[in-house]
Amino acid sequence: MAEDQDMSAREAAAIVQDARARARRELVISAPVVYMAWGLVWLVGYGAMWLSVRGQHPYRGPSGVSIAAVFVLAGFAAAAVLVVARRATAGIGGQSARYRCIIVAAWATGYLILLVVQAAISGSASARELAFAGLAGPLLLAGLTYILASVLGRDRPAFALGAWLVIVGAACAWLAPAAVLATCALAGGGAFLLLAVIQARFGAHAS
């Protein structure tokens, strides 16, 4: 075939570079978008809840508006991540698709368990115990989910993020409710956003 002989090593190298960049752009879920979306939910949503409880004596809990803001933000983030993921993974089958199902199922099961635990302890637990289960619980769950995703997808940054979120979530057990909100917003949301910036700068992708 004429095209076989006509291609120089330099042209071949350019094709490799171009095809690799295009395939990564089109076929791999953009990690910065995913981390940015969830980072904003934690930072802005939990930040709003924290602002609503500052100065409360005694602690009564976040305002209804700030709780609603978290769910609205989480809805937007989930929709954005879904669009990005579906666009990137269209036509891709095999192991990664199965892993994504496992990850989503693990998170959903964990969240359901969290809701059940909250309902079970709501009558007898102190404000501090309820804040840990209801506010830091989702951060712990997110951390464990990222650790699972990192193991399945061999993704070291995701493991680092997951481990950090678990540490932050666990540390919340020693904090007062308002401090739990501030810690989740700044140390949790901040970690997501930091990783988004690092991965956007160095061109990494989510699994």
Added chain:
Amino acid sequence: MPADNGLDPVIHAPARLRVMVTLATLREGDDLSFTRLQDLLGLTPGNLITHLRKLEDAGYVTTAKSGSGVTARTSVSLTQQGRKALDAYTGTLRQLLDSASTNGTRAH
């Protein structure tokens, strides 16, 4: 069999090189639908089939058909052998470019 320049002639064609590099972006154990691959590469179905057949004959890719009628799907994936061949190809390419740039520096 490698050509004079040491590059694998099965891979050393623009369209097949693009196919190999694109499929190598997927994780091991994943496959890509024929239609998505065609969209990505901008090739006609006939052209893509011809190149895939060459790669399949060399053992570098596998194709699998599943479903029937409107749910029919043809998927393409890189084999272990294909991944190794692409690694060897890019390694040789790097050596050729390095030696070319060294010779160019000496000439100056």
